[in-house]
Amino acid sequence: MGKDQVFKKKQEQVLPFEFNEDVAMVFDDMVSRSVPFYNEVHSILLDILDRTYSGKGPIVDLGCSTATTICLIDKHLKNKDFMPSFIGVDNSESMVKKAQEKLEKEGVRSAEIKCMNISDFRIPDSEVVVMNYTLQFIPKDKRPDVLSKVYNALQDGGTFLLAEKIISTEPEINDLMIELYYDFKRRNGYSELEISQKREALENVLVPLTPKEQINNLKSAGFEKVEMLFRWYNFCCYLCKK
Numbered sequence: 001m002g003k004d005q006v007f008k009k010k011q012e013q014v015l016p017f018e019f020n021e022d023v024a025m026v027f028d029d030m031v032s033r034s035v036p037f038y039n040e041v042h043s044i045l046l047d048i049l050d051r052t053y054s055g056k057g058p059i060v061d062l063g064c065s066t067a068t069t070i071c072l073i074d075k076h077l078k079n080k081d082f083m084p085s086f087i088g089v090d091n092s093e094s095m096v097k098k099a100q101e102k103l104e105k106e107g108v109r110s111a112e113i114k115c116m117n118i119s120d121f122r123i124p125d126s127e128v129v130v131m132n133y134t135l136q137f138i139p140k141d142k143r144p145d146v147l148s149k150v151y152n153a154l155q156d157g158g159t160f161l162l163a164e165k166i167i168s169t170e171p172e173i174n175d176l177m178i179e180l181y182y183d184f185k186r187r188n189g190y191s192e193l194e195i196s197q198k199r200e201a202l203e204n205v206l207v208p209l210t211p212k213e214q215i216n217n218l219k220s221a222g223f224e225k226v227e228m229l230f231r232w233y234n235f236c237c238y239l240c241k242k
Contacts, residue, residue, distance in 0.1 A: 004030040024094035057127030063134025064088030067099035123153035147221035160240040
């Protein structure tokens with residue numbers, strides 16, 4: 001795993017953030033140092049699967065990136081005598097390539113990775129759908145349709161796990177949460193230049209919602225049972241049941 005130094009050098013022009021080859025090469029380091037409690041969110045997912053997964057349908061990972069989540073679930077469920085099948089979707093060819101390499105290395109056999117936009121993907125009949133830090137990158141006007149497709153694809157009793165960055169409606173509190181988050185990044189070795197340039201690159205690319213907006217969107221898609229399971233400042237995880 002390469003170390004994330006994508007924004008280490010001063011850039012004459014900071015371009016909009018992309019999940020390109022440079023990012024894919026260091027993504028695992030980037031996400032572990034940039035997303036608070038990234039491993040804990042995976043632990044929550046595994047705990048929920050222990051209590052809800054019956055093996056009656058595939059597990060779909062929308063925005064699978066380098067397939068870390070799929071590999072963790074596969075190993076966990078195989079230890080419990082399940083043989084899960086997976087479908088991962090990501091629109092970055094570089095990320096998909098890394099995902100396929102990781103799946104082969106980790107010995108995950110029943111996984112299919114599709115390189116396409118999530119909004120164009122027809123989600124199959126599924127027992128579990130996971131979407132970690134991905135919906136926030138989809139244009140806001142397309143998110144309701146994506147959530148409706150997730151709901152319609154899930155089996156009765158199915159589970160949707162959604163992890164996202166969020167914002168506050170109170171400007172003062174929102175600014176404080178952002179600064180607390182940057183403190184987290186500083187503790188993980190990012191410089192002020194790296195933090196500043198990545199913030200600029202993500203402007204209008206990653207567009208978070210308030211928790212109220214997110215829950216309203218989920219309920220409008222059909223999910224009547226929605227709960228925020230975890231929150232750390234401006235990051236959270238929702239559990240949705242059909």
